Amino acid sequence: MFILADGEAPVVAVERLELALEISSQQRFIDNRSQRTLVLRDCGGVDSEFTGPGEVFLENVDGRMIFHGQRVWARQFSQNTRDGMPRDQWWHLRNEGGPLWVLGESTIGPGTVVTTTRGGRTELLGGLLYSSAAALEQPDSAFVVEEGALSVSINEVSYSYSDSRYPVLVRYPVLVRRVTKNGSIDLLTPAQAQGGVNASLIPLFTTE
Numbered sequence: 001m002f003i004l005a006d007g008e009a010p011v012v013a014v015e016r017l018e019l020a021l022e023i024s025s026q027q028r029f030i031d032n033r034s035q036r037t038l039v040l041r042d043c044g045g046v047d048s049e050f051t052g053p054g055e056v057f058l059e060n061v062d063g064r065m066i067f068h069g070q071r072v073w074a075r076q077f078s079q080n081t082r083d084g085m086p087r088d089q090w091w092h093l094r095n096e097g098g099p100l101w102v103l104g105e106s107t108i109g110p111g112t113v114v115t116t117t118r119g120g121r122t123e124l125l126g127g128l129l130y131s132s133a134a135a136l137e138q139p140d141s142a143f144v145v146e147e148g149a150l151s152v153s154i155n156e157v158s159y160s161y162s163d164s165r166y167p168v169l170v171r172y173p174v175l176v177r178r179v180t181k182n183g184s185i186d187l188l189t190p191a192q193a194q195g196g197v198n199a200s201l202i203p204l205f206t207t208e
Contacts (some may be wrong), residue, residue: 001027004054006034014038017069019045029063030071033054047205069097069118081109082134090140092124095120095148102127105154112134116148131199132158132170134201141177142187151206156199167181171199 004012019029029045032038033052040046046063050056052072058074064081072095079092090111092101094170107113113129116122122143131138142154143150152191158171176188189207195201 002030004030004032004036004038004052006036009036011037011039013041014043015041017043017046019043028081042044063090066094067096067098067100067120068184069120070098071098071188074100074102074105076104078106078108080107080134081111083110083136085109091115095122098125106130108133108135110138110140112140112144114140114152115144115146117146117152117207118148120148121150123130125153127154129154129156129172129199130158131172138170138172142172143175143176144179145176145187145207146179149206149208151204151208152176152202153204155201156196158197158199169198173204175200176205176207 011104017183023084029048031048032050034054039057040061041059044062044141046061048063049066051068054070056070056072059078060076062078064079065166065176081090081092092111095116099119099122102124103126105124114122114124117177129142135143143152148182156171171190174186174189175193178185178187188208190200193200193202
């Protein structure tokens, strides 16, 4: 893993980088542990976890990421998983305690799209959840909120298959779920958001 430490330049940019990391691994590309702003642009396969206070800007980036309280702005953002990965790796983004803004999100494979916890605030505007790609099932909720807030507008796509490996349509069973100390509440279900391609369409939903 690369580590960005404090230095003279207030902004550090990484551009046009494509990594060939195994999608099933838990390797991380970079961690910004500094107060500097990190910009990732036109990068693929850059799974990362950020632990420092520095802001993060992402443009045309593919990678599963964990944010720990940073201010994050993303445009044309995507993450991929697949059913052959370990079950505990079925996730795309985790926002733990910070403001995350995304314009244009794309996901493939099983697992929750965004988990927002510890007072985090996630705003996701536009994109595509290809829920049946690289997935034999989608057992988890699309969006999970625990002590946080979510605003989302997105389309889900799922396709039927004649292959016996796909006996049912693969789609998210719950779109937005709030987790509390006393259990969980399904805030938005597919029956309340019909209109996607064999799946769901969320024109706009907010938890507040």
